[in-house]
Amino acid sequence: MSGPDDPGEFGEIARLFRPLTGGAAGAFGLQDDAAVVPGRPGFDLVVTKDALVEGVHVPLGEAPDLIARKLVRVNLSDLAAKGAEPVGAFLAVAWPKAYTARDRERFAQGLAADLEAFALPLLGGDTVTTPGPFTASLTALGWVPEGRMIRRAGASPGDRLAVSGTIGDGVLGLAAVRREVDDPDGHLAARYRLPRPRLDLRAGLRACASAAADVSDGLVADAGHLGAASGVALDIDLARLPLSKSAATWLEAQPDAAAALLRLATGGDDYEVVCAIPPDRPTPAGFTIIGDFRAGQGCKVRLGDRPLDPGPGGWRHPLSTD
Structure with missing residues (x-):
């Protein structure tokens, strides 16, 4: 069981990311290998996923907090187009070896700012290191009234x-x-x-x-x-x-x-x-x-x-x- 004072990856997860769960019961304080999303009668669960790669989706050397905030927003944009209400998110992030502890803190601070602004609790995820460019992916979940998700396939002649x-x-x-x-x-x-x-x-x-x-x-x-x-x-x-x-x-x-x-x-x-x-x-x-x-x-x-x-x-x- 890791805590915020533990050294290494798990301690950093507890310190930087556990506060971003917003107390969501199904996140279990990020101390489990999975999360639970309780059902909501009369609603469908909409799931979307987008990634950002430094040098592809954001400029090389972009500020870590700005990358985090854009990551949240591009995923919420998909939910918005489906008519869905955000409910939670899962994060995967690959830190380049050049990323310092301060860089990781700045990323978490940017993530915290927008997760709070959009009332989107962090439910889980994973962190790894990479020899390549900074890469982060978010899976966003949202509720939409049953059968009411707005699909791409639905346009008709005359629309x-x-x-x-x-x-x-x-x-x-x-x-x-x-x-x-x-x-x-x-x-x-x-x-x-x-x-x-x-x-x-x-x-x-x-x-x-x-x-x-x-x-x-x-x-x-x-x-x-x-x-x-x-x-x-x-x-x-x-x-x-x-x-x-x-x-x-x-x-x-x-x-x-x-x-x-x-x-x-x-x-x-x-x-x-x-x-x-x-x-x-x-x-x-x-x-x-x-x-x-x-x-x-x-x-x-x-x-x-x-x-x-x-x-x-x-x-x-x-x-x-x-």
Whole structure:
């Protein structure tokens, strides 16, 4: 039985992570090999998992507390798109040997800040060391009324395509972090580093959406996933793309508006929600209609009447062909 004064891995887990359980009974103080999630009559348990790898999903040398907070938020973004209420999380983290005790403390402090902010208790997990880059994965659990999880597969011809918030701040935020674009007020970098999971949209999504996904890989790619899973085609008009003031200012300075809008619509890391809304349902507050679904296959992107080629539509992990 380990305690906070024990040396080594188990003592560090007790000191850094046991307080993050929030007293959840099923976590057993992180002193067991498993946790228990009690059932909730009338609800389904939704499970999602996302990982962050330094140098891939976050810049090399990113502050450990910021990585932890982004890890929580990208997972909660998936729950938000499913219309789920967060209930708990499991953490797996691989520390590089260069990570010091202070680095691990900073990660735990960032994790604590957002787990508390989103009322998400830590139920368990694992810590290891790695010769590779820093890697962390979170498994997030959420409740949704029975049979009411909003899937990707649910859009029908005639449904409208809608997206929440603003699009393009994520890709511009990464460019701002790299000092490739101006970001005088820090808005863009903050949107990239600390995306806002749209848990506030759950009620509207449950009431109005027939299909939904979060915008992580790029708006065009993630909207295309809805169409592919639903077996329908879709049409996106980038003239309707909702932009923040910062993104609009950047766009005005670009010599090729169409190419610039494609960059914003395919760059990813926005963590907004893209969804299908049947014609007999209202558009939920916070959403903008940007296109529609129709019979057929594929995704057409245009700027008004001008067809555009979005390429792959967003981020894809390159895989070895060996």
